[in-house]
Amino acid sequence: MSHPLKTRERLTEVRYEIRGELARRARELEAQGRTLIKLNIGNPGAFGFRVPEHLQRAIADRIHETDPYTHQQGLPAAREALAAHYRRRGAPNPTPERIFIGNGVSELIDLSLRALLNPGDEVLVPSPDYPLWTAATILNDGCPVHYNCAAENGYLPDPDEIERLVTPRTRAIVVINPNNPTGAVYPRPLLERIVAIAAKHKLLLMSDEIYDEVLYDGAVFQPLAPLAGDVPCLSFGGLSKVYRACGWRIGWALLSGDPLAVGDFHHAMDLLGALRLCANVPGQFAIEAALSGAATIHDLTGPGGRLHEARLAVIDSVAASRHLTMVAPMGALYGYPQVVGDAAIGFDDQAFALETLESEGVLIVPGTSFNMRDRDHFRVTLLPPPDQLREVFARIERVLDRHADAASTQSARVA
Template identity: 40%
Template sequence: MDLSPIKPARRTENIEYAVRDIVLVAQEAAKAGKELLFLNIGDPIQYDFDTPRHLIEATYQAMLERRTGYSASEGVDEAIEAIRQEARAKGFEPADIFITSGASEAIDFALTALVNEGENVLLPFPGYPLYTAIVAKLGAEARPYYLDEEKAWQPDIDDIVRKIDEKTRAIVIINPNNPTGALYPRETLEQIVEIAREHNLVIMSDEIYDKLVFDGREHVSIASLARELPVVTFNGLSKCYLAPGFRIGWGMVSGEWDLIRDYIEAIHKLARARLSASHPKQYAIPPALQGEQDHIAEVVSRLERRRDLTVEMLNDIPGISCVPPEGAFYAFPRINLDISDRDFVCDLIRETGVVVVHGSGFGQRPGTAHFRVVFLPPEEVLEKAYARIREFMKRYLR
């Protein structure tokens, strides 16, 4: 009997992850002899940043103390208490905290426990593609609301309202935003709170970059503005604490208990089914949140310089314009040409070795073209990359 090819599940058909997918094109360029300059991966450790020593020591000490078995499914008590204190400092009281394998798993749990097939979730476009992938996996609709490039990439409130119907379950915000670097002011967040209250929506707030905020601006947690509403706030060690490989994140559910207790139990069912996040690495959470914070000011200072260089050099290239980011370590420049952004990026990689990600991988308004750059690399690498983009654009415009 002849064997038949295995057919993958239909739920995987619409799952894409542009950040990783573009690596295949980069590998082709490397084989062709191009020197690659990577401006595509938001991993500080791939550049000139180091994980704070006290996080590493706490993890090592936990391993020496034989804390290498399974932990409680929701996480270890010391870590949960440190996260709770951090939330209180942000102005809200979590009803529940669950520790996960990166913030990505927390996002997966929160969406999976909430959304049924045929329902929809409002997602920011541009936004992190993981959300689109998870919603597609669930057989639900990823319904985009657009960020306004003319208003520093702030959410288009009118567009949010237009997109809501009886099957809408949640609205996601990413603050600061990946890929635009936009930071949402209190007034914008208050408008989103009122929309969620009126339409009985769960707010999911991705705040993984909350301490990487520029020019003395303030980050506001939306849960602090809606203490009675169901809000799930995501965070972790990957970005602000420079430990992406630890794969430690968490979700915090806040709101009136009677509104969220069944939802919390659904999340815990998922957490129990996968046993636990990495046990010893959870012990890095208390020293991260409660220990020395000196590295954050240094990281922000370096990122501000690299942000300024990025905006100046990109805006000086004919055919490209770039809104200044206010947080995180991404910029989302616009290609002011009637072209496919994916074709543009693939050509850029093959011809120059500068690896960026096409804007359509994050979502964008129809009729526009963008690409995402990561400005984590040292200044000399950024200068070299942007100079190559300038020369590439000269040929492209011709």
């Protein structure tokens, strides 16, 4: 008689609904012949966006050089280009030796937490967060401690709350800026407060900046490393979002701060990078071209650009809704509406997402998937064409109308 293989117990604590049960149900419906609008993943290529041609040429022209492994931290020329990029941004001492290239930022998040954490160590993570941060902390035997980023504060955190959460087991503070899922862009004074907390308590700053140039309506991105100075700081970026090259799996991290403070951690990152041999080599040849070429993302996020107009379609649709409110996203690729009024009575975001999928053919992500307690949010991506997003919100409104009518009827019966 066969016995089921046991799996790691801590996996039961991990949620990643972006590609979870709802996405599996969507595949079942598609297999039945249903046509769906899938807004669960920030995947530009799936919505017709293309990687800039000069990046494609950079790989094609060097493809004959991509057969061997490279250094575990990445191609020397790519790290030189990244060091120069961070130098222009004012990062302290951004040498190529302090650059790590990985198979997407996701791999580097996992490697860096594995290099940092001992069992029971704590990491301060925003709520809502991109759920990989919480999951990777758990799977590397750490304890995620969430600090609140409330809608009434524009989804910006309260530095006083962050400091109250620091304990002797705290090792790092995670910052996601521009934020996924909320679209918040963090102002310099707030980041300076967070740096001061890290300096006071000798913590590592971990700044997820993958959406650094995806900005709207004059929003300004402030990189964290120049503010951190000697405070140990990991700054994460990559080709996936700004350059629409998700499938190339190219991410990077700069380790800045006092060399004496970060030396052991650098060696740990280098060891873990060596154990996985190296990152995808072909994609690394596009890094220098990306950083030195035209900033094509601005044509998409500026007035008249597709992302700009898609964002306006979401903002206008939410404003016209009887049941929704939203803080306008100032960066990244998402809207994060909140359900209010009668529709919010007894509202369950997971049940709502399933109903929206099955009755209206729209796949969204419930807000609790981003490690927040309240069950009244959901996330959509801004990547579809504006007219399709307007249609999406018309369908969502129908579902919320039913919820509001049911709540009103129930209230009348109780009265």
